[in-house]
Amino acid sequence: MDYGEELTAYGDFIKGTCNLMCPVNERKLRERERLLHPLERLEHPVSDVSNIIHTKRNLRRNGNYLADPNKIVKSFSRSAAGHKMPSPSDLRPFPALDMTVSYLIREIACNNIHTAGWVDRYNFVTDRLRAVRQDMVIQNLPSVDCIKLLKPMVKFHVFAAYWLCESPINVFDPKINSSFLQECIKRLLNMYDIIRKTANRDDSVFIPVTVDFNQAKKQLVYKGEYCNEEHLICALYLILNLGNAEALNQGIARLRFYGGCCQSCIESQAFEVSIASWHGNYNKVCKLIRNLSPLLGMAAAINLPSIRRHALIVMSTAYNNKTLKFPIDVLEETLMWNNQNQVVQDCKYYGVVVEKTEDTKLYARFQKETFNLHVKQLPPFRLQWLDKTLSDVALAKILADHC
Numbered sequence: 001m002d003y004g005e006e007l008t009a010y011g012d013f014i015k016g017t018c019n020l021m022c023p024v025n026e027r028k029l030r031e032r033e034r035l036l037h038p039l040e041r042l043e044h045p046v047s048d049v050s051n052i053i054h055t056k057r058n059l060r061r062n063g064n065y066l067a068d069p070n071k072i073v074k075s076f077s078r079s080a081a082g083h084k085m086p087s088p089s090d091l092r093p094f095p096a097l098d099m100t101v102s103y104l105i106r107e108i109a110c111n112n113i114h115t116a117g118w119v120d121r122y123n124f125v126t127d128r129l130r131a132v133r134q135d136m137v138i139q140n141l142p143s144v145d146c147i148k149l150l151k152p153m154v155k156f157h158v159f160a161a162y163w164l165c166e167s168p169i170n171v172f173d174p175k176i177n178s179s180f181l182q183e184c185i186k187r188l189l190n191m192y193d194i195i196r197k198t199a200n201r202d203d204s205v206f207i208p209v210t211v212d213f214n215q216a217k218k219q220l221v222y223k224g225e226y227c228n229e230e231h232l233i234c235a236l237y238l239i240l241n242l243g244n245a246e247a248l249n250q251g252i253a254r255l256r257f258y259g260g261c262c263q264s265c266i267e268s269q270a271f272e273v274s275i276a277s278w279h280g281n282y283n284k285v286c287k288l289i290r291n292l293s294p295l296l297g298m299a300a301a302i303n304l305p306s307i308r309r310h311a312l313i314v315m316s317t318a319y320n321n322k323t324l325k326f327p328i329d330v331l332e333e334t335l336m337w338n339n340q341n342q343v344v345q346d347c348k349y350y351g352v353v354v355e356k357t358e359d360t361k362l363y364a365r366f367q368k369e370t371f372n373l374h375v376k377q378l379p380p381f382r383l384q385w386l387d388k389t390l391s392d393v394a395l396a397k398i399l400a401d402h403c
Helices: 003-010 024-032 049-062 094-109 118-139 143-163 174-199 213-220 227-240 245-258 266-278 282-289 294-318 328-334 340-350 392-400
Strands: 353-356 362-365
Touching: 094 118, 094 143, 094 392, 118 143, 118 174, 143 174, 143 227, 143 294, 143 392, 174 227, 227 245, 227 266, 227 294, 245 266, 266 282, 266 294, 282 294, 282 328, 294 340, 294 392, 328 340, 328 362, 340 353, 340 362
Parallel strands: none
Antiparallel strands: 353 362
């Protein structure tokens, strides 16, 4: 069947027929062009006697550039002018995409997170997840399927933004990761809206005849299968956009839709943090962050530099006195620094004078005229109390399971 016949057979939208994580044609091409990632290479050649000669010949010609069929994953490729649409045999249907996402998160992303080489795993997973989204969009998959694929992607990029926040820019670019995160979470929220609107229609909702009616109805129930997970994603959106008016308006509309707190209350907690940030109540924001789940805590940690900078600006005006001193240890506890050295460095960076008294205690002396408003905001850093909760096993639960 040629390309035109495949399009005719599968309708207006192309439907993938590749049940592997990587199409065979791409695997052969990348083996030939030596484009395999180390995580995709065959570590132990097959032991089948009939394949020994063939395998040795390939190893001599290509070195270790043989793909492991169980590990190679379709890579992302940009669409270019003049290129035809991909063939169905090069696209993966939902079951294959679901299998791919599960493999990338559980087997790749959730392993060796405490090693320096995890950033290579991040780059690998990020590229392959982009390819998953590309296949998903080309095939115009149903909202229910898109939701299942996008949820772990959002969690993965939140974790990466936190875990790699101290890495140099040539190793990890937070802006690129943020763009992927916002793309995924906004698309996911849109899918939830589609599910809600479909569920609110009358009984004339179209149900495909090939799908069991009860199962289809279950997929359309807004406050059923996706309630808790949807609240988690909406809570993440609020925390990632602390104090943002648009995000708060969406949160208000959703809380009104529920008539108050939702079943899990996780979104209402995030809304409280965001509204406190909008009011500029940095003390309350930091207190509430400590009570959030690990995933939401990681999302909040990304915004802590902005919260700290705003707090120091406010304090430079409120405590603008030449004789007034503010204890550094109180600042450390209030604004969630890891130690006093970090407090001192950040204060000096913004122009806040730090003094040591005879009792060897450190104090900040806030003066409005000395605060430097023109320096760039400091980057985030990881929180020690939050890192203690993270391990390979704990991360697998956070990213792959319900949080």
